[in-house]
Amino acid sequence: MSTKKLQLMHLFACPQCKTRLFPIKMKGKCPRCGFRYRKSGGIWHFLKTGDVQTQSSAKRYNSMHKKNFIGPDDGSYEILGSFARGNRTVDIACGDGRIETLAPETVGVEFSLNALKNAKSRGVKHLVHADAQALPFTDNSFDVAICAGSLEHFVDPQSAVNEMARVASIQILTVHKKLPFPLSLGERVLTNLGRVTHQPIERPFSRRALMGLLRKAGLHTVFEGVWTLPVNYGKAVSYLPQLSSLPSCHFVVSIKRK
Numbered sequence: 001m002s003t004k005k006l007q008l009m010h011l012f013a014c015p016q017c018k019t020r021l022f023p024i025k026m027k028g029k030c031p032r033c034g035f036r037y038r039k040s041g042g043i044w045h046f047l048k049t050g051d052v053q054t055q056s057s058a059k060r061y062n063s064m065h066k067k068n069f070i071g072p073d074d075g076s077y078e079i080l081g082s083f084a085r086g087n088r089t090v091d092i093a094c095g096d097g098r099i100e101t102l103a104p105e106t107v108g109v110e111f112s113l114n115a116l117k118n119a120k121s122r123g124v125k126h127l128v129h130a131d132a133q134a135l136p137f138t139d140n141s142f143d144v145a146i147c148a149g150s151l152e153h154f155v156d157p158q159s160a161v162n163e164m165a166r167v168a169s170i171q172i173l174t175v176h177k178k179l180p181f182p183l184s185l186g187e188r189v190l191t192n193l194g195r196v197t198h199q200p201i202e203r204p205f206s207r208r209a210l211m212g213l214l215r216k217a218g219l220h221t222v223f224e225g226v227w228t229l230p231v232n233y234g235k236a237v238s239y240l241p242q243l244s245s246l247p248s249c250h251f252v253v254s255i256k257r258k
């Protein structure tokens with residue numbers, strides 16, 4: 001299935017009813033349910049924000065992405081980019097398109113329009129304005145679906161994982177790790193104390209909860225580990241320097257069994 005040049009237009013399906021779409025012009029609608037989509041400013045628009053919480057989350061992200069959003073610079077994007085290169089890859093919640101600049105055939109999906117515009121200005125080719133919980137692609141469109149540091153911010157993470165399982169055979173995720181109780185409680189206090197800017201939704205996952213999501217989506221977890229990037233505790237680190245050595249995320253690779 002791997003290919004160098006990606007024909008994005010051949011992969012689209014209605015985010016609402018999953019009917020295959022054949023965009024021939026810059027805009028159109030789903031023949032089955034009437035969902036309208038369009039391409040403007042080099043970005044495909046397929047955003048279906050059904051629930052109010054996702055809408056308000058998208059709004060907050062949009063204001064966060066007015067400025068360029070600087071992600072970690074520990075080599076993790078290079079590694080994820082190397083997974084993406086040479087495969088048909090979709091990057092769920094791509095933000096400013098860090099993976100896409102390293103692996104140019106990657107399709108970046110994002111619900112913040114400002115983030116997409118930043119990605120576009122950085123030369124990213126394939127950008128889709130859509131909700132991770134309602135992806136506008138046909139089943140098995142991709143070899144790999146990446147979701148780096150975003151699952152903990154979704155309203156309905158199970159639907160997002162189900163969608164990753166539907167559209168791709170391999171899933172690569174980094175997911176904010178929940179500390180065991182009572183440290184989890186301490187974490188909350190410390191992040192507040194440290195005045196760490198929270199995302200609209202911040203729901204770290206226990207290993208068990210994450211494995212549950214993947215299992216329910218029919219996925220088999222093959223690799224499991226931790227991303228060594230420390231949690232951002234802001235100023236709290238000056239009181240408790242040990243905090244800066246706590247790894248922040250689960251790192252999992254799963255496959256859809258045929």
Ligand SMILES: [Zn+2]
Pocket residue numbers: 014015016017018019030031032033034035
């Ligand atoms: Zn439809």
